Amino acid sequence: MRRAFVVVLAMLIMGSATLLAANLKKENPGAPSVPPQKPAAVLYDQTDNAAGNGAPDQDFEASYNTYDSFAADDFVVPASGWQITRVNTVGTVSAGGTAAVSVDVSINANAAGIPGSPVAGCNYPAMVPTAQGPGNLTLDLTPACNLAAGTYWVVIQVNQDYATAGQHFWSNRTVQSGLAGMWMNPGNGFATGCTTWTAMTICGVGGGTAPDFLYSLEGNILPVELQTFNVE
Ligand SMILES: [Ca+2]
Ligand SMILES: [Ca+2]
Numbered sequence: 001m002r003r004a005f006v007v008v009l010a011m012l013i014m015g016s017a018t019l020l021a022a023n024l025k026k027e028n029p030g031a032p033s034v035p036p037q038k039p040a041a042v043l044y045d046q047t048d049n050a051a052g053n054g055a056p057d058q059d060f061e062a063s064y065n066t067y068d069s070f071a072a073d074d075f076v077v078p079a080s081g082w083q084i085t086r087v088n089t090v091g092t093v094s095a096g097g098t099a100a101v102s103v104d105v106s107i108n109a110n111a112a113g114i115p116g117s118p119v120a121g122c123n124y125p126a127m128v129p130t131a132q133g134p135g136n137l138t139l140d141l142t143p144a145c146n147l148a149a150g151t152y153w154v155v156i157q158v159n160q161d162y163a164t165a166g167q168h169f170w171s172n173r174t175v176q177s178g179l180a181g182m183w184m185n186p187g188n189g190f191a192t193g194c195t196t197w198t199a200m201t202i203c204g205v206g207g208g209t210a211p212d213f214l215y216s217l218e219g220n221i222l223p224v225e226l227q228t229f230n231v232e
């Protein structure tokens with residue numbers, strides 16, 4: 001009885017496999033219901049004019065907490081609005097340094113020339129980089145960050161222990177675009193006095209002469225239906 005059942009089951013499976021094979025098609029005419037998404041484009045790029053120096057942007061282990069530093073630079077979103085899917089930063093590590101465990105990255109509002117609060121939905125704590133060369137970071141924002149027109153800041157802090165992985169520096173740019181790149185070290189371990197957001201050139205970090213950081217943004221120009229219009 002059991003044997004007969006197995007044989008019948010095997011025949012059924014073979015039969016259905018034949019049926020499936022007979023139904024396989026080499027084409028499927030008709031438009032997809034959802035249009036394919038366009039590949040992400042470079043929305044903004046200020047990776048040129050490298051200064052050959054960089055500023056600390058690191059969350060150290062507890063014993064070096066007074067050196068914990070943050071860095072930020074600005075960009076302007078045009079009227080179309082942007083969906084940012086990736087932030088690329090150019091950086092270096094100290095001699096013998098290795099890699100960040102993760103990165104706190106956020107897109108912040110502009111508060112009268114310095115970074116304000118993170119935009120809702122655009123705060124990515126402890127993000128593991130998709131890739132990192134020594135110092136360079138590829139940060140894929142999940143979910144993507146949607147922004148209306150305006151001025152915003154990319155704020156970066158790598159989570160990296162000095163004892164095991166050395167120091168990380170966000171590389172500087174000799175040319176300033178928009179507002180001056182900002183830096184702060186709340187514990188003042190670097191003795192710059194920049195315990196709140198202050199221009200790098202004033203803080204004297206990264207050599208003290210270069211005003212901006214090297215980075216680019218990738219993503220999509222928002223389609224019309226996702227934009228907000230004010231009708232008067
Ligand atoms: Ca952190
Ligand atoms: Ca720390």
Ligand SMILES: [Ca+2]
Nearest residue numbers: 074177179181
């Ligand atoms: Ca700038």
